[in-house]
Structure formats: C-alpha cells, structure tokens
Amino acid sequence: MGRLTDTRDQIMDKAAELLMQRGFNGFSYRDISTHLGVKNAAIHYHFPSKTDLAMALINEYQQTLRNQTSAFMAYGGKATPQMEGLFMFTESQFCMGRCICPFGALSVDYDDLPPEVRGATERFMSDSVKWLTRVLEVGRDQKEFNFQGNPSEQAVMILATLQGARQMARIHGKETLDQVFHQIRTQLGMRTH
Amino acid sequence: MGRLTDTRDQIMDKAAELLMQRGFNGFSYRDISTHLGVKNAAIHYHFPSKTDLAMALINEYQQTLRNQTSAFMAYGGKATPQMEGLFMFTESQFCMGRCICPFGALSVDYDDLPPEVRGATERFMSDSVKWLTRVLEVGRDQKEFNFQGNPSEQAVMILATLQGARQMARIHGKETLDQVFHQIRTQLGMRTH
DNA sequence: GTCTATATGATGATAGAC
C-alpha cells in the first residue's frame, strides 16, 4: 500500500515534506537526493523538471482529498466528524513538521510557478472549497451547526483561517492552532462537549 | 516625508513589494538593482547582507503599525473604524500587487531565516495581536461588536484569516477578500449598513 | 555612493557510461 518501496515514492514523500516546510522555491533536488542517499541525476530521472515534481505532488493531494471525501460528497453523512477530521488532519500535519499548508506554500511562490502548476493549484483549491461548502450545508440542515451567512463564504473563510493559522502557529506555537479550532467551533455553534 | 528621495528608501520600497509578491527567498538583490537602474553592489552598500534588509523591512512595518495604532492603544476611541481600516489596508495592499502579507511570506521561509529576523517577525506579530485584541475588547465594551469567545483568541483568528485570505485571493481573485471581510463583519455582529 | 570585477557556491538540467 503506502510502503514507499521504490525511489519514486520516497522522492514524492520527501518533496511533500520540504514543500510544506520551505515552500516550492525553498528546496532543491539536492535536498532530496542527499536525504535519499542518491545523486542529483537520479531525481531528474523520475521527475525531469521541477514542474513535473510539482504536478505530481498536487495531483497526489487532489487524489487523496477526493478519496477521503468522495463518500461524503456522494452520499452525505454526519458533518461534525468531517470538520473534526479536518482539524485533526491539520494538527497532525503540523506536528509532523509539515508546517505550511501546500496552498500557502504555492501561493507565496505563485509568480514563479509554471502555468500548469498554477492551474492545478487552482483546481485543488476549488475542490476543497466545494467539499467544505457541502459539509457546512449538510451540517446546518441537520442542525449540527448553527451559523450565520452563506455556507460557501463560510467555507472560504475557514480554509483561509486554517491556512493562515498553520503559518502563524509556526511562529507562535501550536496553541495558535488550538485557539483557532476552538474559535471556529464556537462560530459554527458546534458542541464543544 | 515619504518622498522616496534617496536610494535607500527606493530600495526599501521595492524590497517590500518583492517580499509581498514572491517571499523572502523569492527575490534577489539583482531584482532590486535592475529596477532602480543601478548595480548589484550599490544595494550591498546600503544593506550589506540580506539579513540587514530583512531587519530594516520588519522594523519599518512595526514602526508603521505603532504609529498608526498608538493613539488607539493609549486613549481608545471607536473600534469600528479600526477594523474597517484594517480591511481597507488589506485590500489596498492587495490591489497594489502586494499580494502576500509579510507574515505569510516570512513564515513560509521561516526555516531559512536568520535568528534575529525570526525574533523580529515574532515581535511584530505579537504587536499585531495585542492591538487587535484591544480593538475587540473596546468594540465589545462599547456594544459596537457582539461576538462569542475571548477577544485574544478572536484576534488571533482574524489575523490568521486575513493572512490566509490574501494568499487565497491571489489564486481565486479579489472576491475572496470581500467574502472574508463580509463574513468577519457578520461574526463580529458589525452593522453592514 | 556607485562603479567594475571577481570570488564562491548553489541551482535546475543534460549527456553518456555502467
């Protein structure tokens, strides 16, 4: 399954980590190759250009998102576990050293990104907003949530908040994340048990 | 005043723009020097190392923040204009092409920053949180705002939201900013007239 | 203050041997 047997998977894994730690222009092929104990050219064999690597990373994120949310998007279910899952995912990524949300990393380097990477980033973000909008709609319909304003705007705001919070947490510590989760729960009228 | 007469000021101005467009590691002395029509070494005369440049930029941001908020911090006043001023500032910066909040830019490159720059970033962010916390406290006391939870957490959340929103807006357009402003006003119980 | 010239090292990328 996710055994990271071959070099390609190991490259993807390390590249994902580096992207979330230093941004797209903040890491090099050398960072990856020395970590794997191989040479520069070996990375280029699997991903001829850095653009190829970026595309593979973004496509993987999108696939993961779709796998994890497709059941909810198709058949619905409880909204609360979806929100709490998002919080848990955000926190666990942060604690793994994957501090910066990929959107955040890519948006800072946006000027330097090749057009195809920009397009993929945009689609990935659209998917995320659609999923969270659906979660908020379902949650409100089922009286799990109680918030003002429209679900789509609320979804955009929550994603923006989490993206910013991950960055602030890097500077001011993990408590920032917990504070923000708590505040979002309050504003959605979620029971904090 | 702000006439940008000498080279030093022009360097600072362009560097601020580049920082907010491409992040700290996303621009070089060459980008600045060619824009000013001078040579590489001229920039190094004014700012021997890039660390010096970063420190000057952050100190300038902090000074600006303090100048613009000191009256409120000392004597109080209406909270609503402070919040609306923050929104207007955020939007005008974005429209000037200064897409990314300096915090956001610096937090992505955090691993590469020299310790003194990290410290300055941290202090700058603390100042911002303190100011906004005060605004929220005053706003709630004077019945301008009506929100749940504690002002300090709310302040952290709003700053995180604006930081994330600026980055998302770069990818999904300025409407993102407007949506987020609207949502924050709603959650603070501000009259949207 | 700004210039020319240069040092030093990292970067993304390629050609060709094994």
Place this chain on the structure above:
DNA sequence: GTCTATCATCATATAGAC
C-alpha cells in the same frame, strides 16, 4: 535506474577604483 561529469545561470557577497 543510478552513476560521473559537466553546463549555464543565478545567488550573496567583497575589494578596490572613481
């Protein structure tokens, strides 16, 4: 698939002339 070797380009930074 991975290696050695190499490339052109760019980065930050410095020395010394004007």
